[in-house]
Amino acid sequence: MAADSTMPQDSKVSRRSLLAAAGAVAGGAALAGAPRVARAAGRSFDAEADVIVVGGGGAAFAAAVGAAQGGTRVLLLEKAAAIGGTTARSGGAYWVPNNHVMRREHGVRDPKEWAVKLMARLAFPSVYDPQAPYSGLDRFSHEALSSFYDLAPQVFERLERGGVIRSEIAALLPTQNATDGIDWTHPEYHAHLPENRAPYGRTLHPVGSEGGGGGSLMTGLATYARRQGVRVLTSQHVVQIATNSKGEVVGVQAQTPEGERLYRAKRAVVFGTGGFTQDRSKVMNYLRGPIFGGCAVPTNTGDFIDMASQLGARLGNMRNGFFVQHVLEQALANSSVVDDLWIPPGDAMVMVNRYGVRVASEKTPYNEHTQSHFVWDTTRGEYPNLVQFFVYDDVVANDPMQAYGMPIPVPGRRSPFVISGQTIGELASNIQKRLDKLRGRVAVNGAIGPSVRLADGFADNLSRTIERFNSYARDGRDPEFGRGSTPIQVSWGGPRRRGNDKNPSMYPFAGSGPYHCILIGGGTLDTNGGPVVDTNGRVLHVSGQPIKGLYGAGNCVASLAGQAYWSAGGTLGPGVALGFTAGENASSEPVKEV
Numbered sequence: 001m002a003a004d005s006t007m008p009q010d011s012k013v014s015r016r017s018l019l020a021a022a023g024a025v026a027g028g029a030a031l032a033g034a035p036r037v038a039r040a041a042g043r044s045f046d047a048e049a050d051v052i053v054v055g056g057g058g059a060a061f062a063a064a065v066g067a068a069q070g071g072t073r074v075l076l077l078e079k080a081a082a083i084g085g086t087t088a089r090s091g092g093a094y095w096v097p098n099n100h101v102m103r104r105e106h107g108v109r110d111p112k113e114w115a116v117k118l119m120a121r122l123a124f125p126s127v128y129d130p131q132a133p134y135s136g137l138d139r140f141s142h143e144a145l146s147s148f149y150d151l152a153p154q155v156f157e158r159l160e161r162g163g164v165i166r167s168e169i170a171a172l173l174p175t176q177n178a179t180d181g182i183d184w185t186h187p188e189y190h191a192h193l194p195e196n197r198a199p200y201g202r203t204l205h206p207v208g209s210e211g212g213g214g215g216s217l218m219t220g221l222a223t224y225a226r227r228q229g230v231r232v233l234t235s236q237h238v239v240q241i242a243t244n245s246k247g248e249v250v251g252v253q254a255q256t257p258e259g260e261r262l263y264r265a266k267r268a269v270v271f272g273t274g275g276f277t278q279d280r281s282k283v284m285n286y287l288r289g290p291i292f293g294g295c296a297v298p299t300n301t302g303d304f305i306d307m308a309s310q311l312g313a314r315l316g317n318m319r320n321g322f323f324v325q326h327v328l329e330q331a332l333a334n335s336s337v338v339d340d341l342w343i344p345p346g347d348a349m350v351m352v353n354r355y356g357v358r359v360a361s362e363k364t365p366y367n368e369h370t371q372s373h374f375v376w377d378t379t380r381g382e383y384p385n386l387v388q389f390f391v392y393d394d395v396v397a398n399d400p401m402q403a404y405g406m407p408i409p410v411p412g413r414r415s416p417f418v419i420s421g422q423t424i425g426e427l428a429s430n431i432q433k434r435l436d437k438l439r440g441r442v443a444v445n446g447a448i449g450p451s452v453r454l455a456d457g458f459a460d461n462l463s464r465t466i467e468r469f470n471s472y473a474r475d476g477r478d479p480e481f482g483r484g485s486t487p488i489q490v491s492w493g494g495p496r497r498r499g500n501d502k503n504p505s506m507y508p509f510a511g512s513g514p515y516h517c518i519l520i521g522g523g524t525l526d527t528n529g530g531p532v533v534d535t536n537g538r539v540l541h542v543s544g545q546p547i548k549g550l551y552g553a554g555n556c557v558a559s560l561a562g563q564a565y566w567s568a569g570g571t572l573g574p575g576v577a578l579g580f581t582a583g584e585n586a587s588s589e590p591v592k593e594v
C-alpha cells in the first residue's frame, strides 16, 4: 500500500513550541528527540487528525475502527511499506470468553466467575489463590481480567453487527470434525483445568477463513476503516510523541522517506506497534529466557517502550512473551521467522536436551513447551535445554498423516534442516557436526556458543530415552511428563496410528534406522510487555495517573494475560477487543490545545 500524499497540510501550529514543550515535560535534556526539535524548529504540522493511530496490525486497525465513528478524523501511521504487521501472518483466531457465537448459536455457557478464575490462574500462577480476594491477584490485574470478560464479547458482536468481521467458532486443524459448527474434538489448550467450564467455543475466526484468518481479519478491519475515511500512511516510522505544556499528548513525529513529519492529534494518539522481539537489546534486557527469534515482523522493535518511557509511563509484563518454538536454523538465518511449532507432529518422536533426555511432554502447547528451554541448571551453570533435539523415526518421516505439520517436511520433500543417521550413534555424530558448523552464530539473544554441544554419552542416553519411551508407548502412559494426558495433546498431537488403541500421541520407534533430527530453539510469536494501560486503554504514568491523550493496545502494551496463552487466539482476542475500546475512548477525548 503506497503512502498517501493527499493528506491535507492543514495545521498552522508551530512545531517549535510543541516539541519544546515535550522536552519540558519529559525532562528536557534527557529527551532523545531533542536534536530533532532544533532541526525542525519553525515548521508547522504536516497533517492533522482527531485521533492518530500508530501501527498497522490487528490492534491498531481495531483502534482505527473504534475511533472512526461519528465523523472522527483518524490518521493511521505504519512503519513498514505495507500494513498488516504480524497479524497478517497469523492464523487470525481470537479468543473471546462468553462470545456471542458460543452463546447464541450453540447454547454454550461460560460463567464469568470461572472464566476469570481460569484467566487469573494461568496469567499469574505464582500468586493465584481461588479462595483469596481477587483470586490472589492485585486488584488492578483482576479488574483487567474481569473487564476483558465483559467487554470482549460486546466488541466482537458490535464488529459483526457493523459488518466489519463476521465470526464463527474456529476450526483450526485439517483433522477437525465439526458438528453443528463446533469442532468438539478441538478443545482449549487448558481444557483439563477445573476452572475451565467452557473448554470449547471461545476461539473464533472470521467466517470461512480456515487456515488464512490473519489476512481475512486484516482485510475486514482495513476495508471498514478505509470506508469510514481513515487515512492510512505507510513507511511512517513514528519516533517521538509530542506533548503540550500540560503534558497532554498532542501528536507524533515520524521519519519517512520524504524526511521528518510532524502530525497533530487533536484528541489522542493510540499505539498498536507490536512487541520488541526484533530488538536484540530489549530482548536481552527484559525477557526471562533466552530466545533465538520470533514471528514478529522485522519492524516490531518495541519503539513504544522508548517513546512512552520518555513521558514517564509505567512499564509492565516486560519479562513475558507469547512463546513458541522455532526451527533453530531458520531463526539463525532470519530472526523474523514465519514458521513456528504449534504442537510437534508425530507419534514415534521425542524431544531431548543436550544430554539426550526428555524435558517435557512434547505435545504441550507452544507457550508452555517453549518455557522448557529456559530451565537453568544451578549446579552445572548452564541452560541444558537451550537447544532441543526433535528426534523421529523413518515411519513418521514417510507417513503423510504423522508428518503433517511443522517442522517435519512433507514426505518426499527434502529440508536442509533435517539431520539423519542410519543408527542413533550416527545420528548423534551428524548432529554434533551440524552444531560445529553453526558455532558462533548469534541470534536475538541466543547464540551457538561452546555450551551448545552434545554432552558426552548423548547417543547412549538417547538410546535409553527411546527404549523407555517405547515402553511408555506400549503401555499408553507417560509417567514422566503425562504425554497425551490432556484433551489438547490428543487432539493436536497427530492422528491415531492404525493398531494403536492406547495413547495416540505415542508409538514405539522403529527398531532400525534411518532416524532423523531437527534442531529446535525457543522464540516468540511476539513479546507482550510495555507501558501499562487501564481498562479504557489509557497509558498510565508511573504515578498511576493516565498520561492524557495516550492510549495503547496489542503486543506493544503490558498484556493482561501475564504469562498465559489462554488458548488459540489468546493474543488477538485481547488485542482487537482492547484496541477497539482504546480507539473509541480516544475519539471522545477533549480537544487538546498546543
Ligand SMILES: Cc1cc2nc3c(=O)[nH]c(=O)nc-3n(C[C@H](O)[C@H](O)[C@H](O)COP(=O)(O)OP(=O)(O)OC[C@H]3O[C@@H](n4cnc5c(N)ncnc54)[C@H](O)[C@@H]3O)c2cc1C
Pocket: 054, 055, 056, 057, 058, 059, 060, 077, 078, 079, 080, 083, 084, 085, 086, 087, 088, 089, 090, 091, 092, 093, 094, 095, 236, 237, 238, 239, 272, 273, 274, 275, 295, 296, 297, 299, 300, 301, 302, 303, 304, 322, 338, 339, 340, 525, 526, 553, 554, 555, 556, 568, 569, 570, 571, 572, 573, 575
Ligand atoms: C504464524 C502465526 C500464527 C499466529 N496465529 C495466531 C492466531 O491464530 N491467533 C492469535 O491470537 N495470534 C496469533 N499469532 C500471533 C499474532 O499474530 C500477534 O500476536 C498479533 O498479530 C499482534 O498484533 P498487534 O497488532 O499487537 O501487532 P502487529 O500485528 O505485529 O502490528 C504491529 C505493527 O506496528 C508497526 N510498527 C512498529 N513500530 C512502529 C513505529 N514506530 N511506527 C509506526 N508503526 C510501527 C509494525 O510495522 C506492525 O505493522 C500468530 C502469529 C504467527 C506468526
